[in-house]
Amino acid sequence: MKCSKCRRDAILFQRYSGLHLCEQHFNRDFEAKAKRAIREHRWIESGDTVAVALSGGKDSSAVLFFLHRLLGERRDVRLMAITVDEGIGGYRDPARAGAIAESMGVPWVTASFAGEYGVTLDEIVGRKGTGLSCSYCGVLRRALMNRIAREHGVTKFAYGFNLDDEAQSVLMNALRGDAERLTRPMRETEGMVPRIKPFMYIPEREVALYAFLHVEGFDLAGCPYAGDALRGDVRGILDDYTYRHPATKYSLVNLGEALRRTEKPGAEKMGFGVCERCGERLPERQELEHREVRDATAGTAGARAPEGAKPCGERLPERQELEHREVRDATAGTAGARAPKNDVPSGCDGSSESELEKPGRVSGTEFEHRRCEGAKPCGRICRTCQILDEMRRGT
Ligand code: SF4
Numbered sequence: 001m002k003c004s005k006c007r008r009d010a011i012l013f014q015r016y017s018g019l020h021l022c023e024q025h026f027n028r029d030f031e032a033k034a035k036r037a038i039r040e041h042r043w044i045e046s047g048d049t050v051a052v053a054l055s056g057g058k059d060s061s062a063v064l065f066f067l068h069r070l071l072g073e074r075r076d077v078r079l080m081a082i083t084v085d086e087g088i089g090g091y092r093d094p095a096r097a098g099a100i101a102e103s104m105g106v107p108w109v110t111a112s113f114a115g116e117y118g119v120t121l122d123e124i125v126g127r128k129g130t131g132l133s134c135s136y137c138g139v140l141r142r143a144l145m146n147r148i149a150r151e152h153g154v155t156k157f158a159y160g161f162n163l164d165d166e167a168q169s170v171l172m173n174a175l176r177g178d179a180e181r182l183t184r185p186m187r188e189t190e191g192m193v194p195r196i197k198p199f200m201y202i203p204e205r206e207v208a209l210y211a212f213l214h215v216e217g218f219d220l221a222g223c224p225y226a227g228d229a230l231r232g233d234v235r236g237i238l239d240d241y242t243y244r245h246p247a248t249k250y251s252l253v254n255l256g257e258a259l260r261r262t263e264k265p266g267a268e269k270m271g272f273g274v275c276e277r278c279g280e281r282l283p284e285r286q287e288l289e290h291r292e293v294r295d296a297t298a299g300t301a302g303a304r305a306p307e308g309a310k311p312c313g314e315r316l317p318e319r320q321e322l323e324h325r326e327v328r329d330a331t332a333g334t335a336g337a338r339a340p341k342n343d344v345p346s347g348c349d350g351s352s353e354s355e356l357e358k359p360g361r362v363s364g365t366e367f368e369h370r371r372c373e374g375a376k377p378c379g380r381i382c383r384t385c386q387i388l389d390e391m392r393r394g395t
Helices: 023-041 058-071 094-104 113-117 121-128 133-152 163-176 179-183 204-214 229-244 248-261 284-296 318-331 364-372 383-393
Strands: 012-014 019-021 049-053 078-085 108-112 156-158
Touching: 012 204, 019 023, 023 058, 023 204, 049 058, 049 133, 058 078, 058 094, 058 156, 058 204, 078 094, 078 113, 078 133, 094 108, 108 113, 108 133, 113 133, 121 133, 121 383, 133 383, 163 179, 163 204, 163 229, 163 248, 179 248, 229 248
Parallel strands: 049 078, 049 156, 078 108
Antiparallel strands: 012 019
8 A cells, every 4th residue: 555645655544534654654644743742732841851751661662762853952951761660570671661761862760669668569469469559559650750850850751641541541531420530620730740641642553653663672561460441441442433433532532631621610729738758749639638637627726636536538428528518617717626516616696506516416527537536548648658658567
């Protein structure tokens, strides 16, 4: 088959565009899409230090090659690569990633869970089982990447996520009914290094082809713990459907972006919560819990709940959340302590019986104390410290 743009032999057929492309026109088309993504999102600016999260696989190796080609001549933007060795036997040899970075002359930094935390992912999985391996891995890797980023002045993390990854995530969130994730805005969060995804509009097979054409020695092995059953199902469904309706993955990614741009009424800016133990910035979800706890204890001495009576910040059913907020509002501004049980909430003239005063009613805060008895994470310690505590305790 000949290229649709010249008469050379084609190496790729794009079902969604109907074009056959030769190597030269494929490269041009590929890089134009990645550049457009960067331009539209204003992902790279003068003065940036961009760090590629380099696993040594096809996606991250391809993104490193592309960014090196794009930024190599620029003096106002620095490019580097970071490899984290999670400690997964037979997977991800950091030396391979190092060789790829070196072949392009890109500065490379590596770190490991064993060196940073004194424990490997294999050891964690050995104790905890494989069920949550990706959750543990993600939390520890993010914290380690952030530490390295601070040390090296990194302003952007570049990931090799492709169109298939993005489309699968949108569909998975829809199938889970997770409206919060579907509509979570793509805003920058204070204290976190923003992520950029230059290949988010490029199908996985084209990223693989680009890697084969330009990078030598990338890793083809998959992680032995990558067993997300839902993602596997969604990938199969999406690939089948896309074969018949070639633009489907683009439609899903566009839908995801449109939903994230939707202004949420009443959405307020996150504060800047940090882990009380290590000083790491709390992830957004945990920061939200932290603020709920903080609000619930506002006005109490030292703004810290007494030992053994820590609210856990656990999500409450809507009704309890309502009570929780009533208690919070009622106790806000009381000097030195939370409102005693028989205290009349401020704003109430005492003439009518408050909902909270009705016999047998358990207040939101009390409910939280009873449930966690201080044993559950309160939202003030980051997940990394919680995981490491659990490992030390052997739980
Ligand atoms: Fe970590 Fe899961 Fe990725 Fe494996 S698949 S490297 S466990 S996040």
